[in-house]
Amino acid sequence: MERYDGIKTLLRRASLYQVAYEALDSQLREKNLAEGTVLLEGPIADGLGMSRIPVREALKRLAEENRIHRFDGRGYLVGPAGREVALKRINLRLIDWLADLPTDGAALRKPAWESIRDDLEATITSFIPFGCYRVMEVELAKAYGVSRTVSRAALYGLQESGVVEKDNRSRWLAGPFTAQANAEQYELRRLLEVSAFRSAAAGLDRRSLQEMDRRLALAQERNGDVDAEEIADLEADLHEACLRPIKNRMLAASLARCRHSFVINKLFHFHVGAADHDPMLREHRAVFSAFLCGDIDAACAALERHLCLAEDRTLRRLKVLSIVPEPTLPSYLLRLH
Amino acid sequence: MAGRSKTTLRVLGPPDGLIEPIRRRAEADLGFSVLFEPKDGLELQQRAVMNPDAFDVLDHWSMSVELAWTARAIQPIDTARITRWHDLLGPGSGASFLDHISRGRGSAPGRMLFVQPDGGLSSSQTERISMLPTVHNMDSFGYSAALRGNVFETDAQESWSWLLDPRCRGRVALTSHAPIGIVEAALAARASGALTFDDIGNLTAEEIDSLIELLISFKRRGHFKGFWEYTQDAVQLMDRRGAAIGSIWAQGILALRAIGSDVVYAVPKEGYRGWLDGLCISSRASGASLDAAYDFLNWWLSGWPGSFMARIGSYMSLPMTVKPYLSEAEWDFWYGGKAAAVPLNDNDGRRIIRQGEMREGGSYESRMSKVAVWISFMDEHNYLTRRWSEFMSAFTR
Numbered sequence: 001m002e003r004y005d006g007i008k009t010l011l012r013r014a015s016l017y018q019v020a021y022e023a024l025d026s027q028l029r030e031k032n033l034a035e036g037t038v039l040l041e042g043p044i045a046d047g048l049g050m051s052r053i054p055v056r057e058a059l060k061r062l063a064e065e066n067r068i069h070r071f072d073g074r075g076y077l078v079g080p081a082g083r084e085v086a087l088k089r090i091n092l093r094l095i096d097w098l099a100d101l102p103t104d105g106a107a108l109r110k111p112a113w114e115s116i117r118d119d120l121e122a123t124i125t126s127f128i129p130f131g132c133y134r135v136m137e138v139e140l141a142k143a144y145g146v147s148r149t150v151s152r153a154a155l156y157g158l159q160e161s162g163v164v165e166k167d168n169r170s171r172w173l174a175g176p177f178t179a180q181a182n183a184e185q186y187e188l189r190r191l192l193e194v195s196a197f198r199s200a201a202a203g204l205d206r207r208s209l210q211e212m213d214r215r216l217a218l219a220q221e222r223n224g225d226v227d228a229e230e231i232a233d234l235e236a237d238l239h240e241a242c243l244r245p246i247k248n249r250m251l252a253a254s255l256a257r258c259r260h261s262f263v264i265n266k267l268f269h270f271h272v273g274a275a276d277h278d279p280m281l282r283e284h285r286a287v288f289s290a291f292l293c294g295d296i297d298a299a300c301a302a303l304e305r306h307l308c309l310a311e312d313r314t315l316r317r318l319k320v321l322s323i324v325p326e327p328t329l330p331s332y333l334l335r336l337h
Numbered sequence: 338m339a340g341r342s343k344t345t346l347r348v349l350g351p352p353d354g355l356i357e358p359i360r361r362r363a364e365a366d367l368g369f370s371v372l373f374e375p376k377d378g379l380e381l382q383q384r385a386v387m388n389p390d391a392f393d394v395l396d397h398w399s400m401s402v403e404l405a406w407t408a409r410a411i412q413p414i415d416t417a418r419i420t421r422w423h424d425l426l427g428p429g430s431g432a433s434f435l436d437h438i439s440r441g442r443g444s445a446p447g448r449m450l451f452v453q454p455d456g457g458l459s460s461s462q463t464e465r466i467s468m469l470p471t472v473h474n475m476d477s478f479g480y481s482a483a484l485r486g487n488v489f490e491t492d493a494q495e496s497w498s499w500l501l502d503p504r505c506r507g508r509v510a511l512t513s514h515a516p517i518g519i520v521e522a523a524l525a526a527r528a529s530g531a532l533t534f535d536d537i538g539n540l541t542a543e544e545i546d547s548l549i550e551l552l553i554s555f556k557r558r559g560h561f562k563g564f565w566e567y568t569q570d571a572v573q574l575m576d577r578r579g580a581a582i583g584s585i586w587a588q589g590i591l592a593l594r595a596i597g598s599d600v601v602y603a604v605p606k607e608g609y610r611g612w613l614d615g616l617c618i619s620s621r622a623s624g625a626s627l628d629a630a631y632d633f634l635n636w637w638l639s640g641w642p643g644s645f646m647a648r649i650g651s652y653m654s655l656p657m658t659v660k661p662y663l664s665e666a667e668w669d670f671w672y673g674g675k676a677a678a679v680p681l682n683d684n685d686g687r688r689i690i691r692q693g694e695m696r697e698g699g700s701y702e703s704r705m706s707k708v709a710v711w712i713s714f715m716d717e718h719n720y721l722t723r724r725w726s727e728f729m730s731a732f733t734r
Binding site: 178179279316319320321322 | 379382383386387403407408409455456457541542714716717718719720722723724727
């Protein structure tokens, strides 16, 4: 129970990721999910009433703890890796995910703005290649059915993660994501992420990295024929999961603000479709391969090289986005230029 | 090429390049059907990137090659299958053709020509290319001869600044194509002293903002008569709709000359804006359509197409094959920069060059050496395209 006592405070202002993790964790500990049960982030997210991103993060963490594992299909299987189990598919939407969590209502009462943040962030970032936008608080509140206080809190939350900023007229602005911004973010990442990786290396679980490398190898075997979600997962493996052990929260926050390339690449895959993933897969494997050989210096050098090459690829894809018409604006976004 | 094949080759490109006489001659010479799909600017790029299965050959500005390549809409071209590739590299193609197209500011076509082992494009020679360089030219702007002496001094040296000269207010035409218009506007703004740029071929976001704001302020004052997407629209603007000066391509100038216009094609002291068309092969082309694509590419270097394009003012990457298809007087005028020994006609038989007239800018080599900047696929291309759209739609009634 010590663990629960320790996290109750966290749960009072729990991030969605924390809620998702605790919900899955409790279902696993209570053995409500049999070994071999297929876990898919979409239905779990529906069952929890949240977006997929926090569920994805929670599943990854449980996989790193080897309590669930990847298999050749989509999603994860309950149970540690290495055991032959029969697949079991159940309706994940019908599970009462929060049933076994502490019944302290306050612990689960997270700020309302957090419940809209993920969706709002995903929407706003999808527009940043198309120009500079003003986010209007009143319309935002109406669109999400929340108070203006909540909409403002959500925007302050996005300000921390670098998605929006306030101009000298106190207007909330987002975008444009320019080639210059791309260059600046990658420069910061080269300066910070390589050091962060080196710091995190001691805390990385070898088995988790082997699993990440295996997923890359599987994608390579399919000649890079992977969908956008899988690419996002593979990117998150190296650039997020591998950095999770670092204790410097400012460093982590700074890096979190420099990941608009993920958005650009995702939009490119969505709108244009075709992409050559082989270079990314090779470069990621070079990092894992060096790490698994115990050569941290080589792993860091490979990561730095990857970031240089990825910067160029992201820039080229950003330029191609010039042919994509601006999507339909939600009511709370106004294009300034 | 004997006999009639059942293949239909589909070519996607701009109207200025996909000309009906060329299509008919290609069909006759190649022995298979050739279908042209004319589109231009952004629409063409969208079609190429989103629908590589809708074309076999893409014929567009070299700057679009990088865009199509990134999207994997085109496949590498094997130079071993280009019959005259070594002529293109060698002295027979004229003094260092590849050197010429690899120099200068902006997206010099030679710098994105060769496919590298890592999948990138550069000027380092390999055996695979992204496009076959074909038609190219050095553009400037056209103006009514009446402006000399009335607006500009009789002996004033032509300058890109004339496009933004307040004395031309209400009579200026500009192209609506963002990657071309932005370069011409930048040349004009720099020449007029209004703005400076670190690299005129690769503007920063701040420089784009300054330039667009300058253009919008000119538009607010009614400086521009209109904007054109197709050459025929440029011709109309300058023939009937009151534009006396404006960006226009060589084809447009010659079309105006053919109907008796007094239009002059400037030789700006700041240099030309260069462009080059490349023929690319769709990533989806295979089998018979791939063979037909290579036949079409080789046909473009065979001579006749270059002669047709010469009479509308454009050059070919392999002039040696063009020469036999032009008269001596035509060759001397269009490529040699010499005075026309006899009056010269366009492809429709209309008189466009008077006896004794000289091509503005001189010979091919002389004009090529004056390319100040190539039409560009700048780093901020996405940003500039959006901001250019704002300029286009500002104060539109």
